[in-house]
Amino acid sequence: MGGYGDVQLLRDDGLRLDGRKLDEMRPVSIEAGILPAADGSAMVTHGLNVAVAAVYGPMEAHPRKIQRQDRAVIDVRYNMAPFSTSDRIRPGFNRRSREISKVTAEALESVVLVERYPRSKIRVEIEILAAEAGTRCAGITAAAVALADAGIPMRDLIVGVASGKVEDTVVLDLDKAEDNYGQADLPVGILPNTGEIAFLQMDGDLSPDEYNLAMEYNFKAAAEIHEIMVDALKRRYEGGEN
Amino acid sequence: MVELVPTLLRQELARLAEDDMRLDGRGQWDGREVDLEINCLYNAEGSAKVVMGKTIVYAGVKFELRTPWPDRPAQGSLMCGAELRPVAHRKYEPGPPSPQSIELGRVVDRGIRESGCIDMESLCIVPGEKVWGVMIDIHVLSDGGNVFDACGLAAIAALRTAVVPAERFDVGEDYTLKVKGTPIMASFTRVGGRYVYDPSEEEELGGDERIHITLGDEGHLHSLQKGLRGVFTPAEFAEIFDVAHLRCAELRKLVANQEGN
Numbered sequence: 001m002g003g004y005g006d007v008q009l010l011r012d013d014g015l016r017l018d019g020r021k022l023d024e025m026r027p028v029s030i031e032a033g034i035l036p037a038a039d040g041s042a043m044v045t046h047g048l049n050v051a052v053a054a055v056y057g058p059m060e061a062h063p064r065k066i067q068r069q070d071r072a073v074i075d076v077r078y079n080m081a082p083f084s085t086s087d088r089i090r091p092g093f094n095r096r097s098r099e100i101s102k103v104t105a106e107a108l109e110s111v112v113l114v115e116r117y118p119r120s121k122i123r124v125e126i127e128i129l130a131a132e133a134g135t136r137c138a139g140i141t142a143a144a145v146a147l148a149d150a151g152i153p154m155r156d157l158i159v160g161v162a163s164g165k166v167e168d169t170v171v172l173d174l175d176k177a178e179d180n181y182g183q184a185d186l187p188v189g190i191l192p193n194t195g196e197i198a199f200l201q202m203d204g205d206l207s208p209d210e211y212n213l214a215m216e217y218n219f220k221a222a223a224e225i226h227e228i229m230v231d232a233l234k235r236r237y238e239g240g241e242n
Numbered sequence: 243m244v245e246l247v248p249t250l251l252r253q254e255l256a257r258l259a260e261d262d263m264r265l266d267g268r269g270q271w272d273g274r275e276v277d278l279e280i281n282c283l284y285n286a287e288g289s290a291k292v293v294m295g296k297t298i299v300y301a302g303v304k305f306e307l308r309t310p311w312p313d314r315p316a317q318g319s320l321m322c323g324a325e326l327r328p329v330a331h332r333k334y335e336p337g338p339p340s341p342q343s344i345e346l347g348r349v350v351d352r353g354i355r356e357s358g359c360i361d362m363e364s365l366c367i368v369p370g371e372k373v374w375g376v377m378i379d380i381h382v383l384s385d386g387g388n389v390f391d392a393c394g395l396a397a398i399a400a401l402r403t404a405v406v407p408a409e410r411f412d413v414g415e416d417y418t419l420k421v422k423g424t425p426i427m428a429s430f431t432r433v434g435g436r437y438v439y440d441p442s443e444e445e446e447l448g449g450d451e452r453i454h455i456t457l458g459d460e461g462h463l464h465s466l467q468k469g470l471r472g473v474f475t476p477a478e479f480a481e482i483f484d485v486a487h488l489r490c491a492e493l494r495k496l497v498a499n500q501e502g503n
Contacts, residue, residue, distance in 0.1 A: 035384040036442075037331045038297035048284045052383060056332040077328060077336055078325065082379035083286035083302025091325060091379070092338075125329035129300060130284040229397070 007181040008164040016166075018175060025161070025173040025221045026134075030141070030232035032149045040150025042232065044142040046208035047175060048132035053142035054125045055150040063120035072117035078139055080128040100136050102128075107189045107199035108143060113153040122152060133179035137162050140199060145229050149236060156194050157229055160223040162187035163214035170210050172217040181237045186214045192226035195219070251448035252434075259434025265444055266295075267481070273440040273484045276493065277305065278395065280403045280500050288404025288419070293394040295442060296386020299496070301396035303378050303404040303419075307411050310373045318365020318373040322351035324380040324393050331385040345469065348396045350427070352465035353456030354401065357425035364420055369411055374406065387443035391493075392453050394427030399497050423459045424494045428486035430455075432472055437482050439489060453482060457490040 009017060016022070026047030035041035038054035061067040066075075082088050107122060114141045124146065126139040137160030144158045164174040165184040174182055185205045189199025206214065255491060265440070274295040283289035286302030310317060324347035328334045339347075354360070365374040378401055380393045404419040432442035433449040441449060451472030456465040468474075 035298065035329070036386055037384045038329070039332075050283070052329065053284065054329045054383075056328075059332070079329075081300070081302065081381050082377070083283060083289065083324075083381075084302050088304035088306060088377055088379070091323065100483075107335055123328065125327065127327065127329050127381065128379070130286075132284065 001039070005182060007177070009181060010169060016171060022169060023172045023217050025224065026175065028225055028228050030145055030228050032145050032236040038146070038150075040146045040148070040152070042142045042145035042149060044138045044145070046134060046138040047173070048130055049128070049135050049138045049218065050130040051128045051135060051138035051142040052129060053139065053146040054124075055122065055143075055146045055152065057122040057150075058117040058120040058152070061119055064150060066121065067119045070118055071114040072112070072120045072122055072126060074105045074122045076101045076108065076111060076124045076126065076143070078126040078128070080103060080131060083198070084109055084128045084131045100139075103201065104123065104140055104143065104223040105200060106138065107140065108147065110198040111144070111154045111158050111191060112147060112154055113155065116153060120180045122131045122147075133174050133176045134162055134187070136160065136201075137187050138194070139191075141225060141229065144185065144205045145232055148233055156191040156196075157226060158189045159192055159229065160187065160189050160196055160199065161218045161221040161225060163221075165206060165210060165214070167203060170213045170217065172221055184210070184214075186211070186218070188215070188218050190219060190222040192222050245410075248392055248448055251444065255445065255448045257434070259436055264433075264438060266442055267373075271439045271489075272438065273489055274442070275298040275494060276395070277501050278399055278496055282485075286400070288400045288402070288475050290396045290403065291398035292392045292399070294386070294392050294440070295386060296384060297389055297392045298382075298384040299389065299392040299396045300381045300383060301378055301393070301400035302381070303376065303405075305407055305411075306375045306377070307372055307413070308375045309371060310369070314362070315370040316366045316373075317362035318375060319362070320355055320376045320378075322354060322378040322380070322397055323347040324350060324358050324382065325386065326382050326389070329395050330382040332477050334385070345467070346390060346393060348381065349390060349454055349456075349465060349467045350397050351426045352396055354378070354428055355400055355458070356464040357423055357458045359421050359423040359425060359458075360401070361420065361422070372413070372457075376401075376404070385443065385497075388440050389448050390429045391427050391440060394456065395493060395497070396424075398424055398426065399500070402497065402501065424497050425456050425458050425464050426490040426493045427456045427465075428453055428489045429453070430482045433473070437474075437478060439482070440487055441466070453479070455483065455486040457486060459494065461487055
């Protein structure tokens with residue numbers, strides 16, 4: 001975390017700088033099936049973040065050494081577009097995107113019924129077109145909707161959400177300023193039906209009580225986002241196409 | 243997958259060409275409907291989204307302060323790059339930029355650069371010390387055929403909306419980038435033995451060589467590129483050159499309409 005303690009992030013009326021309540025998330029909208037070339041796809045707009053996910057496969061696993069005899073592997077690439085941030089990002093993989101890709105893949109492998117597709121690969125491409133704190137969560141949500149859109153069997157959807165701490169106060173869904181100057185960030189991937197957690201990261205400083213409250217906020221938000229995900233998938237298939 | 247049956251596809255395309263028909267019912271020189279959105283990306287200083295059939299492309303413009311090249315101390319720079327990301331099609335593999343995406347970015351770059359629509363000297367802040375570097379990044383999200391034209395259109399439309407972020411870099415007030423003209427690309431692929439404008443994914447798969455023409459506002463050529471295996475005659479070029487003028491003028495009008503002038 002940035003950890004500048006002296007930046008005011010909560011207003012005198014107790015609301016946050018953008019007028020949200022402590023446990024209020026930014027507006028989320030989701031569209032499924034937006035990329036014609038992909039087997040499944042989704043776009044998630046979460047606040048000012050825009051994440052697009054495409055799913056290809058299941059397909060033959062290449063290179064051979066990544067093959068698993070008993071299950072499919074999920075190959076995730078999280079990538080930020082060069083124009084997605086204030087300062088341009090040099091195209092290509094960096095350490096941050098590699099790590100996010102790895103843990104996201106492991107989270108998705110925990111919900112997809114990978115045993116159904118031995119020796120195969122499911123490619124998940126996550127592209128961040130606009131970034132304003134919380135892109136990995138928006139990416140996870142987009143990936144889950146894209147997997148469902150591709151018709152890949154899953155135990156549950158997975159919802160990416162984050163809570164954190166600013167000015168010693170737990171808040172849901174950090175925006176850019178709160179992420180830069182806040183004290184903690186707790187992004188998770190929640191299975192909305194089973195209540196399990198498949199993705200977990202955290203940095204900063206949280207007491208056990210703060211952790212519990214942040215997690216409570218996360219579960220509440222996950223339920224809200226889950227409805228929006230289901231709604232997007234329903235809208236996609238209402239017309240009876242595919 | 244359609245990649246497995248290019249022979250059958252080629253036969254079908256040749257048969258259709260005899261009757262002057264195309265797979266999707268278009269005429270030889272008809273383009274797909276083009277949807278252009280400008281200023282659609284938060285954080286980019288200029289941006290555009292182009293949808294042409296199943297092709298979806300975003301372009302974003304960013305600026306950076308840099309020291310000028312020693313041989314051009316009073317000029318800024320322009321760079322345009324395209325990425326055929328694995329998100330766009332199952333045929334694209336992850337890894338360093340492929341020759342294909344390098345060609346794509348460079349052809350778009352040449353069309354814009356050579357049209358002279360950006361006055362490089364206007365990008366100079368302190369000669370020999372500080373100039374603006376303008377970067378246009380093109381992100382192909384879905385390759386449904388003819389990504390060249392989609393990228394060319396997205397790039398120039400994004401550039402034309404760009405606002406120089408001078409305040410953020412502490413070198414004065416923000417101002418709209420001056421862009422003189424709207425260079426537009428028109429692409430043709432040989433399908434079933436004859437050229438068609440704006441090839442679809444299937445036509446590219448079952449077709450042969452392609453030709454890309456970028457025209458400026460006055461109808462002058464600013465970049466040409468022939469790609470893939472095949473040859474063409476001067477008469478064939480003359481014909482597509484005429485078509486290019488018409489299609490480029492239409493797309494230029496579309497950009498102007500979106501800008502509201």
